[in-house]
Amino acid sequence: MMIVLFPDKQTLPLISQVGGKGFNLIKMSRLGLNVPPGFILTSHFFTPWFKQLQQTAAWETFIKNRGDAEQLQQLCTDLKAITARYTLDAKQLKNLHDGLAKYPDISLFAVRSSSPEEDCDNASFAGVYDTVLGVNKQNLPAAIRDVFSSCLDPRVLSYKAQHHAGLSMPNMAIVIQKQIRSESAGMAFSINPLNNDYDELVINANFGLGETLVSGSASPDIFIINQPSKQLVSKTLGAKECCLQLNKEGGTTLTTTEPAQQFSISDTQALAIMEATQKIASHYQQAMDIEWALEKDCLYLLQARPITTHNVLPLKLCTRPTARRRLYFDITLSVQGFHKPLSPFTSDIFVRVIKAATHEMLGKHMVDDVSKALPFCASGRLYLNLSNVLHLLPSARIIQAIRCMDGLAATALEEANLDR
Structure with missing residues (x-):
């Protein structure tokens, strides 16, 4: 299988075939969410290119020296110089034409990476691979080659090494998706990633295409919404120093702007983004980060991935929505210096010691009910309420x-804020 269309009712493919981004786009489209249509060039599509690459002397040199950080830049430059000359063979061209069959010649596309390691629970790879926007049909082969080559970028390989992903067998799929000519775009987080607040949803927004936020080149408008009450907690006007606009004939134009005096989305649009984000997070049963775009007041969802930087709280530590917050101190991290959870045996010892101490001092066990406890254990960590x-x-x-x-x-x- 070299190509997978979406939305489509065919059997859900494997992540190893379509990559993390492609897999999530297919799932979102099946949830009935407004995902721009497109197709995925699977990892099998790129097998001929990887086979060619693995037969070169540059690849052999890379395999021997891939652990040498000082040589990584030059090794990657040599490999990308080779892939820059690759062209699609007859079978690849046929599959590409099949995917494009229903789209008019004037159509523009977004071409994005979809590595199997990308947009997963333990690694997002956000902004690491290349993306090409506003691509017309004629320029698609070159854009595909450029995005493919980005899997050999030093920052990609360094990120993989940090997350213990293998470097000797690169794998890549590519998403080709109808380009949205967005007036505003951005990201949304189903929890507040800055303070780990599960009740707060955060939206970042800018005018134009969303790449200015992914790249960090523009300071966004920030909306914080209390999810249980659906009330806007705060909104901060961003400088929005630049704006990326789609050209009519293809390609994009980046323009610098004076500090904007108006918000890029309305409060009503922010609430609509919140509802779509909540639906995705509810389906995945975890904190999610989405990318969205607004074209003529129509909301499109461009991708979704797990938030990998937040502190996942054990269920017993979470308060009910609208209930008064509880403040915890992580003794395991701050006092003992352990980033990983304690073993079940060690945790059990701590529980027994705490029970004995609280019974001796207060006449009762104060460890099982988190709301009444002082020190307690949860998921292998020792906390203080x-x-x-x-x-x-x-x-x-x-x-x-x-x-x-x-x-x-x-x-x-x-x-x-101790009053919360």
Whole structure:
């Protein structure tokens, strides 16, 4: 299978065939969400190119020296110089033409990477691979080659190494999707990634295409919405220093702008983006990061991926929506310096010690009910319920004690809104 169309009711393909981005686009389209149509050139489509590459002396040199960070830049440059000369063979061209059959000649497309390691639970690869926007049919082969070559970029291989992904067997699929001529675009996060607030949804927005936010070249408008109440908590006007616009005949134009005096989306549009993001997060049962675009007030969803940078809370630590928040101190991290969870055996020892100590001092066990506990264990980590401690001691004394162990945690507590 060299090509997969979407939306389509055929059997859901494997991630190894269509990559993380393509797999998520297919799933979103099957949820009834408004995903621009397109097709995926599967990893099998690019097998001939990988076979050619693996037969070169440059590839042999890369395999021998891929662990040498100082040589990585030159090794990748040599490989990309080879792939820059690749052309589509007859079978590849036929599959590409089949995918394009229903689109008029004036159509424009977005060409994006879809590596099997991309947009997954433990690694997003956001902004690492190349994307080519506003591509007409004539220029699609060159755009496909450019995006394919980006799998050999030093930043991609370095990111893979950081996440313990193999470098010796590269794999790549590519998404070709109808280009949306968006007036506004951006990203949305189903939880607040800055403070780990599960009740807050965050939207970043700018005029034009969304690549200015993915690349970090523009400061976006920021909307924060309380999800249980569907009320706007805050909105911050971004400078929006630049704007990427789609050209009529293809390609894009980046223009610098004066600091914008108006928001790029309305409050009503922000709520619509929130609802679509919630539907995706509910389906995946995890925190999600989406990319969206608005064209003539119609909302399109361009991709979705798990948020990989937030702190996943054990269910017993989560408060009900609209309930008063609880503040926790991670003893395992701040005091013991352990990033990974404790073993079940060690956790059980801590639970027994805490039970014995609280029974001796207070006459009852205070560890099973998190809402009433002081220290307690959850998912292999030892926590302190600071909300309860604050009923016993003034915050200044608690901050002073924590500062002896973890200065950053003490500063965060000083800045925390304890009334929430």
